[in-house]
Amino acid sequence: MNRPGPDVPTPAERRPSAPGRPEERDPFVAARQRYWHAVRAGRHAPPVRRSPAAGGLLAELVEAEYALFDPPRARPGSASVHDVALARLRSGIRTGDVPSPETCVRSIAGGAHARSAVAAVWPDSLRRHGVHRATAALRGGLSRGRDPETTSFLLDLAAVGRLLPLPVEDLARFARGPHRRVRHAAWRLLVSAGHEVPERASATGEHDAYERLLLDALRHPGAAGAGTTGGRPGVLVAQAMLMGSLDRPGEGLSGGLGVLLGALGDSLARTDGIAGVVTAVTACRPELEADPVLLRRRSPGHWILRLPVDSDRPPGPEDTGDHREETAWWAARLLGSLRPRVDVLHVRYSDDGSLALAEAARRIGARLVFTATPDPHRQMTERHGAPGADPAAVRHDLHRVFLGDCLAARADRVVGIAGRDGGAAELLSHFPQLAGGRGTAGIGTPPEGIAPYRPGPGADVRRRRLVEPISAALEDARVPAPTVLLSVGRLHPVKQQDVLVRAWIESGCHEESLLVLVGGSPGTPGPAEDRVRTGVEEALASCPDARNRILMLPALSNSDVRLLERTLADPASGIRARYVCPSAKEEFGLAVLEAMDAGMLVAGPLRGGVPHYLVDGHNGLLIDTSSVRSLGAGLTRLVGTDDRRAAELARRARLLVRSSYSVGAMARALGDHYRDTADREEDACEGAPPIPVSLSGTAAPPRRGGTRETPGPSPRSSTSGPGTGRRSTGPVHRPSSTAW
Structure with missing residues (x-):
């Protein structure tokens, strides 16, 4: 367990959490608690109780998935037949009720999530029900002439067990077909079953970099080994x-x-x-x-x-x-x-x-x-x-x-x-x-x-380059004694930069601060970045005065980010700076730790893992990022914290990080x-992880002990990459005698 460092309150002294156990506050948590308790007790789970806090489709699907052993009561709702079938499949997989190969093949009609569940349980289905039933089920699925996505998935299932549900001649036609995913699945299946990829492995005979690597690994598995070094x-x-x-x-x-x-x-x-x-x-x-x-x-x-x-x-x-x-x-x-x-x-x-x-x-x-x-x-x-x-x-x-x-x-x-x-x-x-x-x-x-901060080469030149756009933006902002609010992270809806901009404007903090957002691709952004940038533009359109008080910089290297944070935190810079993380949640928040290590006053999200180390009012601020209004209130606190108080909070934060949160x-x-x-x-x-066995049911070979060496490239790895000479699909997990 990570022990608190100096000047850090004990867990009992920290901000108290909401009263009551999680299952008393959250219907979804309660459903899972009852379900797993019933699994351990080997009896039926109590019915899932619907409430206003857990209505609609979620309640329907939770009732279907967590009402152990009993099918859900028929009632009108939003859940489809495929939804209910998938929920029951998942419930059975959790409890070790391995579906038959026929059920697996039928289930994939439920879509991507159903295919994922089938892929997870397929090795156990093979072992439980045998290769003959599995082969017949796959043959039936392939014979029905499904779409390319389903066909490739069925071929992949066959490859897991090294099964041949169709004659080699038919598989060879798939291997030369026009659909990439089907073609590649057929290649892998043929080789797994001991056959070769056809010489003309595509309709045109032309292959891109991916296919060249795949064909090389399939045709020359032994030659593409990764090699070793001392x-x-x-x-x-x-x-x-x-x-x-x-x-x-x-x-x-x-x-x-x-x-x-x-x-x-x-x-x-x-x-x-x-x-x-x-x-x-x-x-x-x-x-x-x-x-x-x-x-x-x-x-x-x-x-x-x-x-x-x-x-x-x-x-x-x-x-x-x-x-x-x-x-x-x-x-x-x-x-x-x-x-x-x-x-x-x-x-x-x-x-x-x-x-x-x-x-x-x-x-x-x-x-x-x-x-x-x-x-x-x-x-x-x-x-x-x-x-x-x-x-x-x-x-x-x-x-x-x-x-x-x-x-x-x-x-x-x-x-x-x-x-x-x-x-x-x-x-x-x-x-x-x-x-x-x-x-x-x-x-x-x-x-x-x-990791410990290391300035890297050319730190002085880089420092000037990093601060110049911020200094120029401060002059253009024309705000008396402004505060720089720095936020670093990839542009993504869960990071909520667009919500931050709206909160910054609606709280009035834009009248006394410069907001600096660091993150995003300098080239072509993806869909997630586009959504965030659109949200930022919509927020700025509502307040023209704020446009001159925001600076959006593309992503920087980690070394440059940490150098910038230290520069802004240094009193010699003459800049009053704070750090804010507006994410809806952070499982841990490494960027928050890095800002604390730099000596900045940090405000982080109340939800997620940040409250484990950031204690509100002791070494930083915890803010509610769940809405524009609550985030705006947090920004007001952050900007309004006087410099002496901010320095003391930042000192405690830096001491904690350096004493308790090192990568070493x-x-x-x-x-x-x-x-x-x-x-x-x-x-x-009881409760031990499943025992690996092979498809034949014999025990898998034990792990070898002894000296381990570090991997290194073989002469071929610079051109084709490593591969393996083993064709075996390896062990299949034996279904546990107890529930998951």
């Missing part, structure tokens, strides 16, 4: 960052996680008992055309592995399901080619990409660590409880909750971000199944942290988790 003994760790760039925070989907994983990987590679770190990122077609190298060293012992994605743009949250099997295949192929083998794979998001990597870990025999967060759990009722909620958003968030349960069930170790109590109590209220067989001792809350401490704590996870023997007691 290194130190220990555990080889892989960590995932499937969205955004590791080195361009603030652009597109790139945010604090990239900064964190870059610094964490560097620090972990220097930690005792860790042989090396591989950070898995994605590379879309244009990125592969520009640079086909898949494995590079970032720092001593820390390697960056690029997983190819068949897309014309970097994948976003809405895309991960479309590339699920593709991601699992590439991750298993490339991570499985490293020598020594990856011991532990760590995923941090409840999305289809993380579930794909969990499947890759199963195939290569690596342990899985999952960082569970109560997102979107703690906001389900508030966001979707009232009638009239956006149906797509309701379904998407319920899907994410299901994925979180899947990952928690598959993980060999679950860790969380410490809550206000310094432990995992809040997490357990949203993941009640984790308080069962595994016990609370198995849920660690390693500290988060930031985070690396040491995670290193302990990784070593213990890699070395522990399977626990045979």
Whole structure:
């Protein structure tokens, strides 16, 4: 547990939370609590009670998914037949009721979320019901002449079990067909079943960078190995960052996680008992055309592995399901080619990409660590409880909750971000199944942290360049004794820069401050950035005076952001500056920590993980960011805090960060988790994770101990990237004798 540093109140002294237990305040949490209690007790769950706080589509779907064993009562509503069928499928998967292959194939008609549920349970269905039934079910699905998306998905299911539902000649026709996704799925299936990709593997014979890499990995698996270099003994760790760039925070989907994983990987590679770190990122077609190298060293012992994605743009949250099997295949192929083998794979998001990597870990025999967060759990009722909620958003968030349960069930170790109590109590209220067989001792809350600040080369020149536009904007603003309000982050609706601008104007803070927003792509913005920029423009159109008092700068490197923050915080700059994070929520808030470390007075969101370290009125301000009015009130407090008080709060904040929130401490704590996870023997007691077995039912080979070396590129990795010589799909998890 992360211990409070000097001058930090104990949890009991912190701002009290709302009265009552979470399940007494939130109907969605209550439904999950009752459901998992009933699962553990082996009895029916009580009916889900509807209330005004949980009405509409959310209530219907929760009743269908969390009314254990009993089908929901028929009543008119917004839920479709497919909605109810998916809810019951998810409920059965949670309790270990493995659906038959025929049910799986029928279920995929329910859409993308149904396909995701089927993909999660398919290996267990294969083992439970046998390859003959699975082959027949797939043959029936393919014979009905479905759309290309469904066809490719069925071919992917066949490849998982190395099944041939159709004659090789028919599969070869798919492999030469016009639809990319079908074509690629057929290639992978043919090779998994011991056949070759046709020589003419497309209608035109022409291939782009992605297809060239895929064909090379399929046709020459042994030659594309990643190779090895000499290194130190220990555990080889892989960590995932499937969205955004590791080195361009603030652009597109790139945010604090990239900064964190870059610094964490560097620090972990220097930690005792860790042989090396591989950070898995994605590379879309244009990125592969520009640079086909898949494995590079970032720092001593820390390697960056690029997983190819068949897309014309970097994948976003809405895309991960479309590339699920593709991601699992590439991750298993490339991570499985490293020598020594990856011991532990760590995923941090409840999305289809993380579930794909969990499947890759199963195939290569690596342990899985999952960082569970109560997102979107703690906001389900508030966001979707009232009638009239956006149906797509309701379904998407319920899907994410299901994925979180899947990952928690598959993980060999679950860790969380410490809550206000310094432990995992809040997490357990949203993941009640984790308080069962595994016990609370198995849920660690390693500290988060930031890397020590290093100014980098040319700091003086960079400092002048960074401050010049702000100084010029202050002159143009013509505000007596203005305050600079700095906010740094990618332009995204959840970061709420547009809400911040409206709050800044409506509260009147624009009359006495300059608002500086840092973030966004300097080139072509994505849809999320467009929405935020449109919202900012609409807010400024309502108040022409504010237009000269706002400065929007494109994303800066992390080094430049931290240099700018230190410059603004330095009294010698002559600038009165404050930092504000307007996000709807932050699971932790690394940018907030960096501003605190720089010596700025910080205002952060009341929701999420920031209140764990930022105590209102003690080392910063906590503000309600849920509405324009409440955010405006927080800005008024921030601007109105006198300089002496601001300096004292900032001093305490900086002391806390430097004493308790270093990336080195985070690396040491995670290193302990990784070593213990890699070395522990399977626990045979009730509630233990499923036991890996092969499709034949024989036990999977035990993990080998001994010396681990750091991965390095082979001569081929500079042109084609690493691959693997293994064709086996690896072990399939045995369904647990107890519920998830």
